[in-house]
Structures are given as structure tokens and as C-alpha cells.
Amino acid sequence: MSLAGKVEAERFTQGTPARIAVPVADLCATPGKGRDRQLIWGETITVFEERDGFAFVQADKDGYVGYLRASDIADPRPATHRVSTPATHLYETESFKSADLAHLSFGARVTVTAERQKMWETPDGYIPKKHLRPLDRSFTDPATVAQLFFGVPYLWGGNSILGIDCSGLVQAALTACDIPCPGDSDLQRTALGQELSPDAPRQRGDLYWWKGHIGMLVDADTLLHANAHHMAVAYEPIDAAILRIKAQGDGEVISRKRL
Structure with missing residues (x-):
């Protein structure tokens, strides 16, 4: 490269x-x-x-x-699994009472070297089995992944469970489903989905863009987005969100797409 x-x-x-x-x-x-x-x-x-x-x-x-x-x-190391829960810990030994060595966010990639009774062994420590998923078992619904981040603090440029922004949330959701996704909302608008007409029925997974902002529908009436108004990943009625965002000076919806 x-x-x-x-x-x-x-x-x-x-x-x-x-x-x-x-x-x-x-x-x-x-x-x-x-x-x-x-x-x-x-x-x-x-x-x-x-x-x-x-x-x-x-x-x-x-x-x-x-x-x-x-x-x-x-140095590089081939990963085998990803963290599939909102977060997990890397432990010093097989015991959950042992020292926690690191806090890992959803999507973190690890190399499993051995299977223990309740934990996977990696070169860096032990991780609970229920918190990992093989890389070849991708998620299938981006909205389900995005919902794992509900309540996470808003953080400009953030990409983890400790803090995330609007484009980081969408990227995490799509990447977990093996859907290539750029990191910024303007690039996401260019790369993702098919444009929908304003009168097309809404459905789960639809993406909405404003200038400098993106969100995802979890159902026909509800938007999930990381936003500075709530300073968190929050649910908001889509019609109310459209009115609020316009009223605060950030304009109309500029694009609506379906993956």
C-alpha cells in the first residue's frame, strides 16, 4: 500500500x-x-x-x-475473534477475580490461542467466552449493532464504547456486518446505500443525513443517533428530530438512503 x-x-x-x-x-x-x-x-x-x-x-x-x-x-498478529458485547475486560488469568488488564470496546479484535472452561486465552490475557464472536460470524442487522451503543457518551471523533460520534456509530454498526464504511458522514453519504424518495415508506436500517450529521432508523418512527443535543447515543422520534435539527439551525434532511 x-x-x-x-x-x-x-x-x-x-x-x-x-x-x-x-x-x-x-x-x-x-x-x-x-x-x-x-x-x-x-x-x-x-x-x-x-x-x-x-x-x-x-x-x-x-x-x-x-x-x-x-x-x-x-507488530501485526492475525485476529480470530471480535468483541461482540458493548465491552469486556482482558483478565490476567482464567478467573474473573484476577486483575483486569484492559477494557475492550465492542469490535475490538483479538487472537484466540486456546479454549478454557469459561474463557478464551489470548496472547494478552483471558476474555469471557460469551463476549467474543469469531470474525467469520458477522452480524446481520446494523441497527441491532447500533442499539448496543445506546447511552454511550457523545465524543467528537469517537469510535468506542467509551465515547462515539454520529459517523463512528454508523461505521461500527456496518463494519460489524462486514459492510465497508468510511469514517466521516460526508463520505458515508457518497458510499452507502440507495437514495429514497421523500414519500417512500420508512423502515429499520434507513440512514438519514443532515449537513455534518447522520443517524439510523430502528423502526419507521424512531431515529438512533449519537448527537451533541443529548450528548449521547439516543433514541428520538424521527419527525421531532427533523424539526429540532432544523430549528437549531442545521437545516433539512439532505439525503435518505437504504442499504
């Missing part, structure tokens, strides 16, 4: 494969400042440069580029 033709630089390299080795890592446009997005445990990246404690990388899942702390990455 190379960034030639995508970003400006004096020289280009093919890059080196790596993975995220912390629960949540900020991906920034400038080293150490201004989070654009986040990457979570086990996600794969390509590293193009390391300098002064930071690495310039590209996320394999969506092509997003930016700077991470070099200490947040490690």
Missing part, C-alpha cells in the same frame, strides 16, 4: 503492517493534537513513518490517515 497521489510528501514508501495495541488510540491530523477519529484494540494499520514518538499511519478498514502515538502500535 502506498499513499502516492493521495497526500503530499517528499517521498513515499509501501509502509509496514501493524496493529493497535491499546484499548483506544486517537488518530490525529497533527501529532498529539486534534483527534479526527479513533482506532481500537487489534485494528490493523499501515505505518509509513515514525518520528519523535509518533507514527503516520493509514487505517486498513477505511483508508483514514493520521498520526498515532508510536507506543500505541505493535
Whole structure:
């Protein structure tokens, strides 16, 4: 993989494969400042440069580029499972009473090396069996995945159960269903779904866009979205949301699509 033709630089390299080795890592446009997005445990990246404690990388899942702390990455390791509950813990031993080593968000990718009675063993510790799902068993309903994040605090650029924004929520939901999805709402509008007419019946999973915002229907009358009004992932009647968003100065719905 190379960034030639995508970003400006004096020289280009093919890059080196790596993975995220912390629960949540900020991906920034400038080293150490201004989070654009986040990457979570086990996600794969390509590293193009390391300098002064930071690495310039590209996320394999969506092509997003930016700077991470070099200490947040490690050598690649093939993942076998993903966290399929809102969150879990990585334990030091097979016992849930042992030290918890890390808090892992939904979607975190791990490498299972052995099966124990109640936990899976990984190179980094033990995880309850009920909290993991094999990577080859994808989810089938993005709205079901999105609902796992209900009540999660709103966080600009967030991509984890600790905090998430509107486009991060949609990306988490679609990625878990093996549907490719960009990281930003404007790119999602270009890449996702088929446009619906204003009078088409609404249904679960429909996506609604405003300028700089996206949400997903969980039924014909209810929108689920991470938003700064509630400062959380919240349910809101879709008609009320349309009126409120317009009244606060953010305009009309600009697109409505079905996956």
C-alpha cells in the first residue's frame, strides 16, 4: 500500500503492517493534537513513518490517515475473534477475580490461542467466552449493532464504547456486518446505500443525513443517533428530530438512503 497521489510528501514508501495495541488510540491530523477519529484494540494499520514518538499511519478498514502515538502500535498478529458485547475486560488469568488488564470496546479484535472452561486465552490475557464472536460470524442487522451503543457518551471523533460520534456509530454498526464504511458522514453519504424518495415508506436500517450529521432508523418512527443535543447515543422520534435539527439551525434532511 502506498499513499502516492493521495497526500503530499517528499517521498513515499509501501509502509509496514501493524496493529493497535491499546484499548483506544486517537488518530490525529497533527501529532498529539486534534483527534479526527479513533482506532481500537487489534485494528490493523499501515505505518509509513515514525518520528519523535509518533507514527503516520493509514487505517486498513477505511483508508483514514493520521498520526498515532508510536507506543500505541505493535507488530501485526492475525485476529480470530471480535468483541461482540458493548465491552469486556482482558483478565490476567482464567478467573474473573484476577486483575483486569484492559477494557475492550465492542469490535475490538483479538487472537484466540486456546479454549478454557469459561474463557478464551489470548496472547494478552483471558476474555469471557460469551463476549467474543469469531470474525467469520458477522452480524446481520446494523441497527441491532447500533442499539448496543445506546447511552454511550457523545465524543467528537469517537469510535468506542467509551465515547462515539454520529459517523463512528454508523461505521461500527456496518463494519460489524462486514459492510465497508468510511469514517466521516460526508463520505458515508457518497458510499452507502440507495437514495429514497421523500414519500417512500420508512423502515429499520434507513440512514438519514443532515449537513455534518447522520443517524439510523430502528423502526419507521424512531431515529438512533449519537448527537451533541443529548450528548449521547439516543433514541428520538424521527419527525421531532427533523424539526429540532432544523430549528437549531442545521437545516433539512439532505439525503435518505437504504442499504
